[in-house]
Amino acid sequence: MKIMQKTVTLFLGIAALFIADGSFYNTPPREALEAIRAGDIRQHINFLASDSLKGRNTPSPEFDRAAEYIADEFKRYGLKPVNGSYFNPFNVSQVQLGKENALIVTTAGREVSYSIKSDFMPFDMTASKDVTASLVFAGYGITAPEYGYDDYAGLEVKGKIVLVMRHEPGERDPASPFNGERETDHSQVSTKVQNAIDRGAAGLLVITDPANHRSLAPRGFPWPSLYEGIPDDALPLTLSLAEKEKIPVAQVGETVMQQIFGSVDTLRQWQQQIDLTRKPRSMALLQVQIRLQTTTNPILQATRNVVGLIEGADPKLKTEIVVVGAHYDHVGYIKQHQEGEDYIYNGADDNASGTSAVLAIAKAFGAARQKPKRSVLLMAFAGEEKGLFGSRAYVEQPLFPLENTVAMLNLDMVGRNAPDSVSVGGNTRSPDLAKINEEENRAVGLQLDYSIEQFHNRSDQYNFARKQIPFLFYFTGLHADYHRLGDHADKINENKIAKIATLAFRVAWRAANTEQRFRLVEPQ
Amino acid sequence: MQLQKLLKVVFGAIMISLFTGCAGGTYKLAYRMETNQRLKYKTSMNVQNSMEMQGREMTSGSDAVSVLRLEVEEVGKDGNVTFVYALDSLNVTATTPQGDQIFENPEGMIGKRTRQIMTAAGKKLKSVVVDSVQLPGLLAQSGGRRPAFSFIELAEKEVKAGDSWTASTADTNAQTGGQIIVAANTTYTIAGEVDTLGYKCLRIIYSGKITLTGNGVNMGMNFSIEGEGPNNGTAYFTPKEGMLVAVVGTSDLETTIALTGQMSMTIPQSTASKVAIVLVK
Numbered sequence: 001m002k003i004m005q006k007t008v009t010l011f012l013g014i015a016a017l018f019i020a021d022g023s024f025y026n027t028p029p030r031e032a033l034e035a036i037r038a039g040d041i042r043q044h045i046n047f048l049a050s051d052s053l054k055g056r057n058t059p060s061p062e063f064d065r066a067a068e069y070i071a072d073e074f075k076r077y078g079l080k081p082v083n084g085s086y087f088n089p090f091n092v093s094q095v096q097l098g099k100e101n102a103l104i105v106t107t108a109g110r111e112v113s114y115s116i117k118s119d120f121m122p123f124d125m126t127a128s129k130d131v132t133a134s135l136v137f138a139g140y141g142i143t144a145p146e147y148g149y150d151d152y153a154g155l156e157v158k159g160k161i162v163l164v165m166r167h168e169p170g171e172r173d174p175a176s177p178f179n180g181e182r183e184t185d186h187s188q189v190s191t192k193v194q195n196a197i198d199r200g201a202a203g204l205l206v207i208t209d210p211a212n213h214r215s216l217a218p219r220g221f222p223w224p225s226l227y228e229g230i231p232d233d234a235l236p237l238t239l240s241l242a243e244k245e246k247i248p249v250a251q252v253g254e255t256v257m258q259q260i261f262g263s264v265d266t267l268r269q270w271q272q273q274i275d276l277t278r279k280p281r282s283m284a285l286l287q288v289q290i291r292l293q294t295t296t297n298p299i300l301q302a303t304r305n306v307v308g309l310i311e312g313a314d315p316k317l318k319t320e321i322v323v324v325g326a327h328y329d330h331v332g333y334i335k336q337h338q339e340g341e342d343y344i345y346n347g348a349d350d351n352a353s354g355t356s357a358v359l360a361i362a363k364a365f366g367a368a369r370q371k372p373k374r375s376v377l378l379m380a381f382a383g384e385e386k387g388l389f390g391s392r393a394y395v396e397q398p399l400f401p402l403e404n405t406v407a408m409l410n411l412d413m414v415g416r417n418a419p420d421s422v423s424v425g426g427n428t429r430s431p432d433l434a435k436i437n438e439e440e441n442r443a444v445g446l447q448l449d450y451s452i453e454q455f456h457n458r459s460d461q462y463n464f465a466r467k468q469i470p471f472l473f474y475f476t477g478l479h480a481d482y483h484r485l486g487d488h489a490d491k492i493n494e495n496k497i498a499k500i501a502t503l504a505f506r507v508a509w510r511a512a513n514t515e516q517r518f519r520l521v522e523p524q
Numbered sequence: 525m526q527l528q529k530l531l532k533v534v535f536g537a538i539m540i541s542l543f544t545g546c547a548g549g550t551y552k553l554a555y556r557m558e559t560n561q562r563l564k565y566k567t568s569m570n571v572q573n574s575m576e577m578q579g580r581e582m583t584s585g586s587d588a589v590s591v592l593r594l595e596v597e598e599v600g601k602d603g604n605v606t607f608v609y610a611l612d613s614l615n616v617t618a619t620t621p622q623g624d625q626i627f628e629n630p631e632g633m634i635g636k637r638t639r640q641i642m643t644a645a646g647k648k649l650k651s652v653v654v655d656s657v658q659l660p661g662l663l664a665q666s667g668g669r670r671p672a673f674s675f676i677e678l679a680e681k682e683v684k685a686g687d688s689w690t691a692s693t694a695d696t697n698a699q700t701g702g703q704i705i706v707a708a709n710t711t712y713t714i715a716g717e718v719d720t721l722g723y724k725c726l727r728i729i730y731s732g733k734i735t736l737t738g739n740g741v742n743m744g745m746n747f748s749i750e751g752e753g754p755n756n757g758t759a760y761f762t763p764k765e766g767m768l769v770a771v772v773g774t775s776d777l778e779t780t781i782a783l784t785g786q787m788s789m790t791i792p793q794s795t796a797s798k799v800a801i802v803l804v805k
Contacts, residue, residue: 094788124579125579166581183581183583187581188579188580188581189576189579189581190579190580213794213796214774214776214796215753215776215778215794215796217753217776217778217794219576219778219792219794220792221790221792222780222790222791222792223790224782224790227750227780228750229737229738229739229748229749229750230748230750230780230782230790231746231748231782231784233784233788234748234782234783234784234788234789234790235788235790236578236788236789236790237788331787332787334745334785335785336741336746336785385787386578387578387579454621454623457580
């Protein structure tokens with residue numbers, strides 16, 4: 001009896017130590033791990049990649065059925081709705097060019113009205129607005145603290161129209177600090193637009209950088225209504241943002257460039273100077289007045305992400321969020337097809353596999369008797385195939401403050417290729433999460449590969465990274481059926497998905513049970 | 525799609541101008557070839573391509589060096605020339621968002637012949653595939669086509685230094701489930717005489733516009749293409765031997781590609797190319 005008492009005391013003492021040092025929380029509960037089952041994953045994939053869902057195109061009635069299925073599963077696993085719903089709705093739209101578009105440039109009393117298409121061309125992200133303001137030249141329009149470069153340093157652009165060049169300093173220079181000859185995100189027009197908006201610009205004009213590019217045509221966005229041979233229904237679906245968050249944006253061509261700078265050579269010399277010195281050459285062009293008007297007619301359509309919450313157990317840390325997500329859409333089906341032939345892009349690997357993994361992880365969290373300290377938000381994103389819309393919509397209007405979102409794990413295409421390996425993206429950008437992933441993988445035994453940096457901007461983790469949220473991205477590689485009719489459920493390895501889901505769950509569990517804030521750094 | 529255009533530019537833009545002899549500073553231009561005559565040209569081509577999909581710009585580039593062999597089979601009494609052409613060598617270094625690739629003398633392309641018949645003025649009458657080609661890796665995946673080139677049409681009347689003439693061409697290229705029409709309208713001007721590579725050459729400046737239109741259905745998706753851009757350069761031609769000695773040129777195409785079907789997409793694309801052609805034999 002005495003011996004027994006001693007044993008119990010010893011056991012309790014060890015258990016207390018175990019809990020006190022946090023080890024208890026670092027070990028995923030057995031009942032949770034056991035809830036991740038290959039059989040469930042097979043069932044999810046068979047449904048999500050079935051012909052009845054017709055390729056889960058965003059938006060479509062079949063896509064809505066997939067959303068209902070995921071929401072029902074979240075509910076069944078005990079996840080909570082957020083703000084009373086398992087859905088996180090947002091709008092997408094096909095944006096037509098409106099009729100009222102104008103560019104008038106006034107320099108030294110000379111007013112010139114330019115023609116759309118031949119002289120200027122609005123971008124598809126432009127606003128329906130009419131603005132008149134003086135012009136500010138902001139070089140490449142880049143703010144890149146990681147490279148010690150800021151075209152906006154000391155520049156006041158609030159209420160002004162900003163003129164920027166495409167691309168980035170040293171675009172053709174292997175020694176450029178901007179990732180050599182490989183362009184960075186700073187070279188994207190969308191990044192420059194957001195930067196101008198963030199600084200309060202009233203409008204943005206974009207020009208081709210003349211030192212590196214011969215053609216100075218105003219490319220902008222090729223609106224079908226301006227081309228004889230381009231059908232109107234080729235207009236892509238875009239994420240619909242509130243007009244107040246947008247500004248008029250257009251690319252201008254050589255004629256406009258000549259009026260503003262006197263000659264293209266002047267601008268070319270300025271650009272060469274920036275490239276050579278790596279120092280901005282921004283300035284207000286007070287003598288240049290611009291009137292820029294662009295109009296669009298968006299045709300709105302509603303769609304939705306699916307969300308489910310595991311509320312954190314720690315009164316303080318429960319306000320912090322770990323996101324685990326996967327996109328659940330694919331690209332639909334071929335409308336013009338012969339009878340009897342396959343016409344549905346089932347998207348079993350892309351991305352019924354990742355969605356099924358998220359459902360498995362949701363079930364595991366739901367099954368855990370002790371909930372994690374931080375909250376965990378399970379998400380299924382819409383519109384990834386259209387341009388990462390669901391994740392972009394979320395980070396623009398998040399359900400929980402992004403400053404409290406400590407990590408994001410994304411699973412996209414995790415069911416094919418070698419049975420025991422997974423590629424992990426974000427290892428250099430999110431070193432703390434990568435370390436946890438390596439440690440947790442000791443118990444799972446997958447072969448980890450890190451050579452997928454080129455996919456960084458091709459799935460939903462990208463939008464979280466843009467908002468400075470550390471992330472990991474699980475991916476098992478491309479294959480011959482990628483975005484083809486042959487991406488069928490019978491080619492998926494559900495046991496492999498179960499392993500990857502187990503690893504992602506263990507990482508999410510660790511991330512949700514620490515007070516540590518994880519780092520996000522620029523890759524070397 | 526972009527590599528298809530690359531090939532089109534690499535081979536389609538090879539413009540070979542041949543002129544006959546002259547008298548008193550004027551030139552009567554016509555192709556003057558002999559049966560069994562062989563010509564070889566070395567071509568260097570740099571292409572920079574940029575396209576924007578879903579709001580993201582993707583750039584690619586390539587450097588291609590090839591040797592083109594041309595053998596005259598027959599010269600008719602009417603002056604029509606029948607010849608076959610094929611690549612003796614082709615080396616391509618391509619940089620794409622999917623990674624870099626190098627093609628060295630791809631077996632499925634080297635020596636694959638095309639037979640062409642043209643008038644003495646260079647107007648293409650017929651083109652027939654002799655050997656089928658198999659495009660390697662990335663070229664095949666991106667819808668690349670077999671190499672093809674055309675001679676330019678020459679002036680019908682006698683010309684002298686300072687004179688210009690215009691030639692218009694329209695080639696219809698069959699695509700899977702559709703076609704693309706490449707039309708060019710080019711003005712040539714004799715700018716003077718110059719010694720080039722040991723030949724007394726005419727220096728001929730050309731400038732013009734290329735337009736591109738097309739549509740079709742591929743893998744269940746409808747596609748439409750529309751584009752245009754300038755095409756400029758200089759050709760060096762020896763009137764005495766009646767041979768092209770060199771060409772240096774550039775072209776800049778701004779194209780819109782539209783896809784409809786299970787996915788709608790409007791893709792702007794800019795393609796800048798530089799070409800240099802030199803007679804090697």
